[in-house]
Amino acid sequence: MRFLACLFLVLSFILGVYSKLRDPYAILSLSKQADSQEIKKAYKKLAKEWHPDKNESPEAEAKFIEINQAYELLMDPERRRLFDATGQTEDQPNFRKQHDYSSFRRFDPFEGMFSSFSGGFRFNFKQGDGSNIFQKQSITFKAYQNSIVALSKKQPYLLLFYSDWCLACAHIEPIWRRLYEELDPINFGMATIHAGREVELARKLGVKTVPYLIMLLDGHPYHYTEASVSMVSSIDFIRGKFPHKLVQRVTEENLESFLSGWLDNKVRVLIFGTLDIIRLRYLTVGWEFRERAVIGYVQMNRADTDSIRTRYSVANKVDTLLVFHEDMHTPVASVAMTDLPYATMKDIIEGNKFLVLPRLSSQSVFDALCPVESVRSRRRLCVVLVTQDDPTHDPSRAALRDYAINDQARDRDRVRYAYLFREKQVEFMNALTAASGSPIETNHHIVILWRKDQNHLKYEWLDGGWEVEPEKHNTSREALRAAVQRLLHSNQPMPYETVIQELFDEHAQGIIWRIINKLVSFQDYLRENVTQDDLVPAVSILVTVVFIIAGGYVMSYLVKLEEDRASKGNDTYVDTTGRVRPQPQLKVHELRGETYNGLIRMLKPGCRTIVMLCDSESKSKLMPKFHKACWPYRKNKTLMFAFLNIERASAMEWYKRILVLGLPEPRDLNINPKNTIGTVVALNGHRKYYCLYHAKHPESVFGPSASATAATAETEGLRRRPVRSGISGDFMGFSDNETESDSDIEAGDERKDSVASDKPLLNYYSNILFEDQLLEGLSNWMDRLFEGTTFRYHINYWPDWPGK
Structure with a gap:
């Protein structure tokens, strides 16, 4: 009878709760035309207002249940359609429908009640009281971003996502307490996150259900994927996520290489233990000091480690920690205890984390060795030896190391000794050598630093x-000692002052390693978060995209083959071996700002570019003649051909600049663009010179038979016109005489080029030319260009393209 009475009370309570479910639209203050976004917005607002943890009203729990019931009904299309048609709200519990109560985005009104049966029908809807460890350790998204991610670089973090109304979360609470008791003393950070309140953080980390366990190392989340949570599986999960060689196993075979590796600027730590596994506290201390120390583990009950234990007189019944600097034979610090606490290991390593003579290899090392001290009477000095990463500089470093060992006992708190690699810290050295009194050659020199800020x-x-x-x-030792003591015990100002930038991090990973790490992290994320159901659509989409791209490539390739087949008859020739080869084509580019670097500045040694000057009107007449003169050289892979449109202001300005650079003395030029039409310039980008062709150029006047023609003219009594210098002006398009420079080359009379005429030289030197005569001597000039007999105008540099 007592059981039936209890059952009656429970059913009465359930029906009482559900009977409060009125019109869901009225509960959420919505109209019947509200869409899903409006429903969600109204639900979030009311749920936040009436949540039992935030609202102390006695009606909060019942109101919160009613809001969730209304939300579930309206978000279910079938139930909403039924309510709109019949007004039925399904007040009775629908036990046939299986709700996913493991999700923190759903609400189960039965979970809190039935989970209380073992406690005497207390119907407690809150998950514990103020002593709940989940609530005590709960953090927000802001705390995660601003604190936890940064702390995880030194301290591993374990995160647990939970929610209210989660029975599974209550079941793992004892396990979480035990984990906290075990991990907190060994520098493990632990925090909980309410998934219902921190939805954005849950979405960012890929959390889909609760409870959910994540380990955070250096800002990277690692997901716990086991079906159930236990102490053993949790510890195995934590141990497996640390880097593989964070704590190395050391035996007689690798002891020497381990201790002699201090050239990486890190101290060596040996931990002696009897267990065959590496304890978690050793892994956490290795994680915290991974930038300054390399930790090795020696298992003492193995035959291949007996000599190590004997060598350093280590007792076999206690755990021992030894710290080594440059001397592998004598540790600088040691501690032996039955059970080495984390705090003790941290203090020992922290006090000896720098070598006797460390290297300034990053800004963090510089800040630790040479901290800021603004008070002149309490100067903290940093004695730095400038060297290079070269074995021949080892004696200098060894001498300063020996000096530092003897001197650190007296002034260790105020003087630190270090060295740097000059080729690695270039900007830092440039700042130190900017003063006029700095040595010209800084290698094997010592600089004493005092940081004001x-x-x-x-x-x-x-x-x-x-x-x-x-x-x-x-x-040198006496001079250094005297300088240090003088600067420590007097207010004498130091002679030089400079501003420095952040030191180059020599231990930073290169771009390739960063890409590899990103790929590995992405692979881990996919393996831990992507299920087979998610993988099949993704693979299908990827295959579709690849198929489309491959199809497009095949189609473009077939079109190209068809175009090549259509023009094959004109684009092939038979070589001397009888093979059919593609006919070389003569491509003429336009020289402008976009092609300037490729055509001139970036030319390889031995390559040249032949450029013809023209305008839009003369291009159609001159281009066929230019093409014909250059056609025999189309197979020469060291040549490129181009034209320069002088109507462009930038093109004319560039042409003027190279002319000025080619003059022995710079002077102002008055250029008539019309006089430059038909000029051909051969530019050698690598050796920085150019050759000029123009119909009025002396080199164009005197062709291969120039000397013979000149002799014939003299014997006939003709007065020869003086030959102009290779750098005279009018053949380039400018002249000191403005009247002459303004003449139009197209407005002249007919030119005779027959040497057999009565006055061949006088006609040949006439100032009047037609457009179709401008490139007549180009073929002969091209021959002399490849013979090396043309005049070369050398310049110091290629000017920038105007306006680029």
Whole structure:
């Protein structure tokens, strides 16, 4: 009877709750024409207002249930259609329909009640009281972005997504408590996230259900994919996500290479233990100090590690930690305990995380070794040796290292010793050598630095450099000691001051490694988040896209084959071996700003570009003659052909600039563009010179038989016109005489070019030419161009294209 009474009470409560479900449109304050977006917006607003955790009203729980019921009805098209037609709201529970109560976006009104049966029908809709560990450790999206991601670079983080009304979350709460008790002492960060309140963060991390476990390392999330959560599976998941060689296993075979690897600017740490697995605390300390230390693990109960334990006198009943700097034979710090606490290991490594003579390899190292000290009376000095990444500089570094070992005992807090590679820290060295008193050759020199603030520092160069020869070394040591003591114990100002930029990070990954890491991370994300149901449509879409692209490529290839087949009769020739080969074509490009670099500035050695000057009107007349003269050289792969439209202001300005650069003395030029028509320029981009052809150019006047023609003229008593210098003006298109330069070459009378005429030279030197006569001597000039007998106008550089 007691059972029946209890059952009656439960059913009465359920029916009481559901009987409150009125018109869902009225509950959400919506019209019957509301779409899904309006329904969602109204639901979020009311759910936030009446959520039991945020509203202390006694009616909050019932109101919250009613809001969820109305939302579910209106978001279900079938149920909404039924309500609109009949007014039925399905007040009775629909046990045939299986709701996904594992999702934090759904609400299960029965979960809270039936989960309370074991507690005597208390009907508690809240998931615990103020002592709930999920609520204590809960963080927001803003806290995740601003704090957790940055902290995960040094401290691993374990994140758990939960929600209210989640029975599975309550089941793993004891496991989470145990994880917290085990991981918190070894520097493991742990936080929980309410998936219902932080929907954007859940979406960003790919969380689809609750509870959901994620491990965060250096801002990268790793997803827990097991079906159930337990202590063993959670620890295995955490251990497997650390980098493979974060803590290396060390035996007799690799001990020497491990300890001698300090040239990477990191100290070496050996941890001796008896377990065959590497403890999590060793992994977390390795993660925190991975930028400054390399950690190795020696398992003491193995035969191949006995000599290591004997070598460093390590007891076999306690765990031991040894820290090594440059000397692999003697550790600089050690600690032995039955169970090494994380805090102890951290303190030991933190106090010895820099070598005796570390390298300034990044800004973080520079800030740690040479911190800012603005008070002159409390200067903190940084003694830096300038070297190169060269074995021949090892003696200099070794000498300063020996000096630092003896000197650090006295002034370790205020003086640090370091070195740098000059070829790696170029900008830093440029700032130090900007002063007039800096040494010309800075290798093997010491500079003493004092940082006033983050970007400003004062410095002083050690006189005489850092000598390592036995007869000079003592002098260098005494000079360094005197300079350091003088700067520490007096207010004497340092002679130089400069502004520095951030140091180059020598340990930063290159672009290739960053791409590889991104690909690996993307692969991990796909493996952990993409199911087979998601993969099939994605593969289908990818195959479709590839098929379309391949089809387009095949079609374009077939069109190209058809075009080649149509023109094959004119584009082939038979070579001396009888093979049919494609006929070389003569392509004439236009020289302008877009093609300037390719046609001239970036020419390979031995290559030249032949450029003809014309305008729109003369192009149709001159281009066939230019094409005909250049056609015999179409097979020459060292030649390119182009034309320059002088009607473009930028083209005319560029032509004027190269003429000025070719003159022995710069002077102002008055150029008539009409006088430049028909000029041909051969430009050698690599050797920076050009050759000129023009009908009035002296080289065009005297062809292959120039000397014979001149002799004939003299014997006939004809007075020869003086030959103009190779850099005279009018053949280039300009003249000192403005009247002459303004003449139009197209307005002249007929030119006679027969040497057998009565006055061949006088007619040949006439200032009057027609357009169809401008390129008559181009073929002969091209022959002399390849013979090397044309005049070369050398310039210092190719000017920039105007307006580019």
